[in-house]
Amino acid sequence: MPGKTPTQVDGHLLALSHLDKLLWPGFTKGEALHYLAMIAPVLLPHTAGRPASFVRFPEGIDGPRFYAKNPPPGLPEWVGTAPVPSKEGPKRNVVVETLGDLVALGNLYALEIHVPQWTTTGGPERHDRLVIDLDPGPGAGMAECCAVALLTRERLADDGLTAWVKTSGSKGLHLYAPIAGATGEAVLGYAKRVAQRLERDHPDLVVHKMLKALRTGRVLVDWSQNSTSKTTAAPYTLRAVDPVSVSAPISWDDVEAGLAGSELAFTPDEVLHRVERHGDLLAGLLDPRAAHALP
Template sequence: MASERITLTVPGPHGDREVGVSSPNRVIWPELGITKQELAEYLITVREPFLNANGDRPVSLERFPDGVGGESFFSKNPPKGAPDYIRAETVTYNSGRRHPQLVLTEIAQAVWAAQMNTIVFHPWASLTANTDNPVELRIDLDPQPGTGFAEAAAVAPALREVLAEAGLTAWIKTSGSRGIHVFCPIEPAYEFLDVRHAVIAAGRELERRMPDRVTMNWWKEERGERIFIDFNQANRDRTMAGAYSPRALPGATVSTPIAWDELAEVDPSSFTVRSVPERLGSVGDPWAGLLDDRGSIDTLLEWWRRDLDEGLGELPFPPEFPKMPGEPPRVQPSRAKKPEA
């Protein structure tokens, strides 16, 4: 028996497209009964702010064939048989390999991705015009065991002050889980490695001011009950859930932009596939115009060079990255060989 299939009319810059959705009643989020069709309709409803945040840039699709709680995998390049309106841009990965990467230019492409069991959209920090140079400096405030969103929210304003001192304007969103994502629009004048160094410089400055609350330690065993500044999220091809992207969590939460004056009272679990459209209708998009005024990372790079002069060097890269100049050994301290006496 053929599986049930519906056709959704999806508006776009080239007129309406008819996008097929198979098994529309298949439940994606069992606790809430949210279906594949509801996910597709969510994407259509939030299309303008979703594309403003995630469009015209390489994007990786996190796909869950069996819904939340099941196995998942990432898709980066368009599969064979993709519709002719699916777009791609050739990018360079950390290994030096070049490959086409999906790009969203209209919401029909995201609905097609939902048809292909995508739940989470992971956009790059660079645009298709220049995929090698980010237009956003991104900082992931990552709560460690014993901490949560409240602790991340307590340090975010101090990070905002640090970034303002460096001449950058900070925008925030919930991660859709327990963390906070801080974005600063920047001119695409520097490569990913430079932006990573700028993030490290900002993180080190915040750590100096809040050593009991913030950590830059890459190794989990050294972080303690603090907020980790995940500097490696600034690397090429390392991404986080995009603004207005659903998360593959039981509550169908959404990574949601918020205003700074909302931070103290906000409950990130209240932002869901079902509630975010209503929120947009009532308060609008706090990230409207995010890229209109882009700053420079020159001051942060001056801080980076100052720290180098004072003996603070490179920090570890993720294990799948090639060995980088000046990088310390990639072995957690408890497993490192002790020098002989």
Template sequence: MLHTGGRDVRALPVEQRRALLEELPLDGPHRRAVPSYPNAGARLLDAVRDQGLPGVVAVRAGSGYPEGAGDDWREVLVDGASRKAARRGSAQRGSAQRAGYGRAALSNPDKVLYPATGTTKADVLGHYLAVAEAMVPHIEARPATLKRWPDGVEGQSFFEKNVARHAPDWLRTARVGTPGGRSESADFAVLSDAEGLAWAANLAALELHVPQWRLGPRDGRRPPDRVVFDLDPGEGTTIVDCARVALWLRDLLDGHGLPVYPSTSGGKGMQLYLPVRVTDPERTSGFAREVAERLAEEHRREVIAVMTRARRRGKIFVDWSQNATAKTTIASYSLRGRERPTVATPLTWAEVEGCREPADLVFTLDDLPARLDTHGDLMRPLIDTQGFVLPRGGVIGQVPG
């Protein structure tokens, strides 16, 4: 109960708000009060587990309605509940499961977008709501390129930059120059909250790609605030080989006090991110190329830094070109349009070091809620760190050893 009788009751203790709720004639075919079990504790969790449900919401006695994140309301998941049920329980609060989220409606929620797993559009929405708190800080203020699969991953897909023709009034868009494209500029979506993610999910925009720079005042481009190293496995190699190259790259940059943060691409490769601050928009691309070429020189049998596809067989291509201002990279926590609903998932270095099989670093949307509960946002340092000043050209080539 939030409002009743013309007054705001959110500040009242939960017990009083519950009593006001129970005074209303809600029981019937269309609405009813959610059951409440005060102080039920372990007995309630046992009953939930027996029914195969993901968990319960626990509310602190005497607490008011929460206005934001806090400890007065907590979701308590039970052991043995399926991860998919847990994801749905955590992500699809309120009416999100069937109708959408906030101002973002959801059409055809039962439409299957991943036939191999039966994953529906409602499941896709559930994923993006489940990861929104971690994901949004990494994509807000960045123009998003959407990759859409209207008929599911077995159908045709297309990239979409200009969303003006179907974007709702409440969605932020930014007109950004697109030199070399079909037009001089496009109106990009800027996904700044969970509603924006829900809007994209309704379009079957499974993949969300963003640049390494943010929008500034009047939608101008700010200098890049991160460097990305995209590790792309050539024929005959896997993400296991990418993990080995990632460790070499980490050790190389450690010599300059430059920390990098690893993530899967959601496909066969990996990305490593470095928070930076630069004034020259081209500096990050030049720096990334220098690092890639140094690695290729030191590990000629395993690493390549040139784009010629025919030369990549048996090697890992360190793609430095993703740092060009016109390029984008798959966003952290984005789904991928592959046979299964895999996710571009931030990693710990221990996971990278321990990778022995490709399956060790494959995560689907069912895995993300538990990972976020355990690790939080492993990419958070990209936001919390002021950014590192890059060494001047040539310095990387002088790292001892």
């Protein structure tokens, strides 16, 4: 097969194509697939059971990109899907649960994976995670995000919720707290109240409204990511940004270091080394015993 490399993955034969194509400056499609294969043991538990959507960029990050919830064209039939409600009726979304799923999607340039805060088992009206997206405005940066992350962690802890954190893979941070199943509306309302209280207590640092004009020098505490229809970059996913980056789980010690000016941006190789040293820093998020009811 010209330009294709037949490869056995999880018992399936995949024709991997254009492995030497540069998708990021200095980072090829082949390197991206290698990263996916190596990171799969810690990535897949965070996508399993969740209907995925993707950012596809077949011509690299400088070319056209496509955000898709439908299975990418050419996806092998053996990749798992699940029905997801929509205004037009149930639609099938990919559920990324195996190494084969992950590599097959990557081979079709679906390299940035997003998932919602609910599973196909619980359904869209039973969320099992809360997410807070910290997005720095102009004049703010990672240090400010780290300061708000620590304040948010403290606020959640006051309500009996334990938070874990990862980089967005772009400019900000994502905080997660496992919850005992709640409706999307309840989680959204709670997250908004947390954001409003943080803004009230720290008006020079935090903003909860989406208006860009309000964000200068402050961090948006984006509570809206808890909407049932929205998705967030999955832990360990590659991001379509320059330079190549990963949405990487970090520790609260890392956040403290970021507050002091440490860079919190990680390449795929750096993330693999961190996993080798520390394991999955978000593993606790998957423990059912960590889930608590919303206040």
